[in-house]
Amino acid sequence: MELKGLFKYLYELLASTGLPQGWVDLIAMVALALVVFGFIALVVLYLVWWERKVSAHTQQRLGPMRTGWHGWYQTVADTIKLLQKEDIRPALVDRPVYFWSPVVIFVAAFMAYVVMPFGDGLIVADLNIGILYIVAITSFTIIGMLMAGWGSNNKYSLLGGMRSAAQVVSYEIPMVVSICSIVLFVGSLSMVDIVQSQAKIYQWFIFRLPFGPLAFIIYLIAGVAETNRTPFDLPEAEQELVSGFNTEYSGMKFSMFFLAEFINMFTVAAIAVTLFFGGWHGPVLPSWMWFIGKTLVLVFVIMWFRWTYPRLRVDHLMEFAWKFLIPVAFINLILAALMKYSGWFNW
Amino acid sequence: MIKLIDGIKNLVIGLMTTGKHLLRHNVTVQYPTQRWEMPERSRGIVVLLSDKETGELNCTVCMLCMRACPASAITIDFEKGEKGKRTLIDFTVDNTICCFCGMCEETCNFAAIKMATMYEFATEDKESLIWHKDKLQEMGRDVPYEKPVRKKPAAKPVAKPAAKPAPDKPADDAKPAAPVETNPPQEKKPEEEPKPAETTAAPEPEKKSEDQSPDEKPPEDQK
Numbered sequence: 001m002e003l004k005g006l007f008k009y010l011y012e013l014l015a016s017t018g019l020p021q022g023w024v025d026l027i028a029m030v031a032l033a034l035v036v037f038g039f040i041a042l043v044v045l046y047l048v049w050w051e052r053k054v055s056a057h058t059q060q061r062l063g064p065m066r067t068g069w070h071g072w073y074q075t076v077a078d079t080i081k082l083l084q085k086e087d088i089r090p091a092l093v094d095r096p097v098y099f100w101s102p103v104v105i106f107v108a109a110f111m112a113y114v115v116m117p118f119g120d121g122l123i124v125a126d127l128n129i130g131i132l133y134i135v136a137i138t139s140f141t142i143i144g145m146l147m148a149g150w151g152s153n154n155k156y157s158l159l160g161g162m163r164s165a166a167q168v169v170s171y172e173i174p175m176v177v178s179i180c181s182i183v184l185f186v187g188s189l190s191m192v193d194i195v196q197s198q199a200k201i202y203q204w205f206i207f208r209l210p211f212g213p214l215a216f217i218i219y220l221i222a223g224v225a226e227t228n229r230t231p232f233d234l235p236e237a238e239q240e241l242v243s244g245f246n247t248e249y250s251g252m253k254f255s256m257f258f259l260a261e262f263i264n265m266f267t268v269a270a271i272a273v274t275l276f277f278g279g280w281h282g283p284v285l286p287s288w289m290w291f292i293g294k295t296l297v298l299v300f301v302i303m304w305f306r307w308t309y310p311r312l313r314v315d316h317l318m319e320f321a322w323k324f325l326i327p328v329a330f331i332n333l334i335l336a337a338l339m340k341y342s343g344w345f346n347w
Numbered sequence: 348m349i350k351l352i353d354g355i356k357n358l359v360i361g362l363m364t365t366g367k368h369l370l371r372h373n374v375t376v377q378y379p380t381q382r383w384e385m386p387e388r389s390r391g392i393v394v395l396l397s398d399k400e401t402g403e404l405n406c407t408v409c410m411l412c413m414r415a416c417p418a419s420a421i422t423i424d425f426e427k428g429e430k431g432k433r434t435l436i437d438f439t440v441d442n443t444i445c446c447f448c449g450m451c452e453e454t455c456n457f458a459a460i461k462m463a464t465m466y467e468f469a470t471e472d473k474e475s476l477i478w479h480k481d482k483l484q485e486m487g488r489d490v491p492y493e494k495p496v497r498k499k500p501a502a503k504p505v506a507k508p509a510a511k512p513a514p515d516k517p518a519d520d521a522k523p524a525a526p527v528e529t530n531p532p533q534e535k536k537p538e539e540e541p542k543p544a545e546t547t548a549a550p551e552p553e554k555k556s557e558d559q560s561p562d563e564k565p566p567e568d569q570k
Contacts, residue, residue, distance in 0.1 A: 058365050062375040308365040309358070 007032075007122075032124055036113050044262040048075040050296075051262075051303050058307040082258075085251035090153065093248065097151030102249065102256035105144030109263040111137045116270055117191045119280045119288030130191035131183060134271060135176055138226070141264065142168045145235065145245045148257070152248035160244025163314065164235030168226055170321040175222035177329035178215040181336035182275045195279030206276040211336040216276045218329050223268035224302055225321070227261065231309035234317060269298035385464035387491075390447045393421075393440045394463045394487030395480065404484060405459035408433040412451035412460050420445040438483060442468060442476040456495060463490045 010031075015024050049064065049072060056063030064071025089098070114137075115130040117123045127133050142165050149161015182205055183189055186197045198204045205212040225232035228244075236244035246257040273279060273294040282290035312320070376383060385391065396405050413421045424437040451460050463486065470476060478486075 054369070057373060058369050060368055060371055060373045060375075062373050062377070065377060304362060304365065304369075308361045 036124060037110065040110065040113060040263055040266070041259075043266055044259050045075045045079065047262045047266060047299060048078070048258075050300070051306075054300065054303045055307050058304075079255065082255040083252060087251040087253060088248075090248050092153045094151040094153060097147045098248075099151075101144045101147035101151055102253045102260075103144075104147060105141055105260045106256045106263075108137055108140030108144060109260040109267065111140075112263075112267045115191050116267075117195050117274060117279055118291055119286065122280075122288055123192060126190055126192045129189045131179055131194065131271070131275075132189050134191075134267075135172070135179065138264070138267065139168070139172060141226075141260070144260075148245040148249070152245070154248050156241045156243075157245050157247045160235045160237075160241045160247070163241075164228055164245060167228070167232065167234060167317060167321075170318060171222040171225035171232075171325070174218050174321065174325035174329040175226065177326070177333050178218040178222070179275065181211055181215045181333045184333070184336050185340055191274055191279075195274055195281065198278040199281055201278065201281075204276065204278040208339075211332050211339060212276065214328070214332050215336070216272065218325055218332065219272060219275070220268075220302075221325065222321075223272065224305060225317075227264040227268055227302075229261075229265065229302060230306040231311050232317060233311060234314060237311060265299060265302055266295065269295045269302060272298055385466065387464065389464050389466075390449045390462040391464050391466040392442065392462070392468055392486065393445060393451060393478075393483070394461055394465075394490055395438060395483040396459055396461055396487045396490060396492050397484055404435065404438075404480075405457045406435055406438065407457050407459065408435050409456070411454040411456070415450040415454040417448060417450060418444045418446045421451060435480065438480045440478050440483060442478060443473055458492050458494050461487065461490055461492055463487065 011024075011028055014027060015021075017024075019027075052074070053063045053070070064074035067074045067077055089095075112134045114124045115127050115133055117126075145164040145168075146161045149157045149159070149164075152158070182194065185205070185208075186194050188194065201207070206216050228235050235241070236246070241247070246254060249257060270291070273291060277294050277298075280287035280291040282294075285293075397403060398405055408423060408425045410423055413423050420441045422437075422439040422441070423435070424439070425433040425435055427433055447462065449462050452462050455461075465486070468476070
């Protein structure tokens with residue numbers, strides 16, 4: 001069931017057709033991009049359904065039940081509906097900015113999957129700056145949100161965009177610092193190296209006390225804040241800002257935002273799995289199953305947060321990031337450095 | 348530091364609470380496929396009850412339900428036979444104005460009218476919400492009920508005083524009732540007798556007698 005061999009076989013099949021090397025590579029690249037895109041679209045469809053189920057059962061409801069077994073193709077129907085919707089463009093929007101912001105957000109969310117190690121050998125490109133690349137590329141989301149907020153020419157959108165910019169910039173720091181402590185231990189930024197350094201279960205960074213769990217908690221909080229999910233969903237706070245930066249969007253463009261939000265959630269969980277939970281490592285089952293399984297569990301935890309915690313106030317949010325998370329993250333980094341230096345727990 | 352630990356503890360408690368609810372059985376009833384088991388005494392649509400053996404309507408045309416109805420949803424059509432005995436021609440319940448108060452069921456002494464547990468009678472035109480005798484009888488065919496048990500057959504002394512305030516109708520009420528199943532109140536007879544008002548006892552006899560005796564009129568006015 002390892003998919004590594006399958007992709008290699010398909011590539012060799014393509015190469016054996018006698019096309020020039022450049023064409024073979026191009027076709028392989030496009031095909032791979034489509035595969036990743038298809039996978040992500042599938043995951044998002046599943047996650048939306050899963051989110052609705054989790055929220056429903058938390059409130060002792062049932063959620064979607066009518067479309068298929070326990071409503072499993074409800075999101076498919078919703079997506080088709082969204083695609084049919086009229087693409088409304090308000091009269092006074094800043095047209096290019098308004099048009100491109102969903103694209104920027106979506107591409108930023110999608111690009112992170114270039115270096116995502118889905119399984120043993122299942123990685124689009126094992127860049128040697130892997131995790132740095134992810135941190136950098138996901139930051140583009142802020143630009144997209146600001147563009148959406150500004151371009152919409154709407155006070156709620158602008159407030160939402162500004163809030164999200166402030167929030168994401170603030171929470172990026174503890175997130176990166178907590179990632180740094182892992183990178184420090186591994187000695188490499190490559191995603192594959194990070195996963196391979198956790199081959200045994202006791203090597204998982206979550207079990208490397210004391211800095212591992214602390215780094216994970218910081219990462220998780222910051223990650224939830226980065227994806228603008230409750231309790232940090234201030235950019236989209238319904239009661240205050242209608243829907244935040246995506247208020248003026250409808251139809252396809254709105255679904256891009258929606259898609260990007262769920263992709264980002266999956267990304268945060270997947271990176272957490274890569275960094276702290278041994279990535280694709282696990283017994284018996286094929287590696288990609290382990291990776292996706294672990295990620296889905298973490299995604300469930302993030303959803304669980306959403307249906308448990310109320311939203312923070314803006315000043316509390318900033319205070320929490322700057323006065324608490326960042327100092328703790330730096331202390332954690334120093335701790336990790338000391339442990340690395342002393343060789344303690346250095347399996 | 349203590350504050351921090353306390354805060355973390357509370358966060359975990361919150362997660363546990365929602366987690367518990369996540370695993371708990373859900374309360375949703377998926378309506379068209381699943382339905383509530385309505386309690387026996389719930390007040391749904393009004394139906395007319397028939398005798399289990401003969402299949403005849405229990406109604407004796409005493410008109411109490413019609414007068415008790417605060418919304419005037421009940422209309423009774425009857426004709427007088429010899430000795431003033433009434434026979435039912437039509438019994439109409441207008442479900443568009445029925446307020447489901449259950450007064451008709453409470454006033455009835457012959458287990459002739461009842462609020463069934465059925466609650467689904469939505470239609471697309473108002474006319475079909477006005478139900479006539481046959482329909483009401485049909486709906487009440489399978490509704491379980493208990494026939495009121497008459498303890499004392501001698502009821503005339505009670506019936507007579509009631510005839511005074513409303514000289515015309517209650518007198519008529521008493522007569523057809525007597526031959527069929529001796530009309531007097533069932534259980535609370537001793538309490539009932541000193542009061543002049545009621546011929547008949549409903550589940551709440553005292554209240555009824557107060558309602559009816561002071562102002563000789565049907566209790567619609569009070570509602």
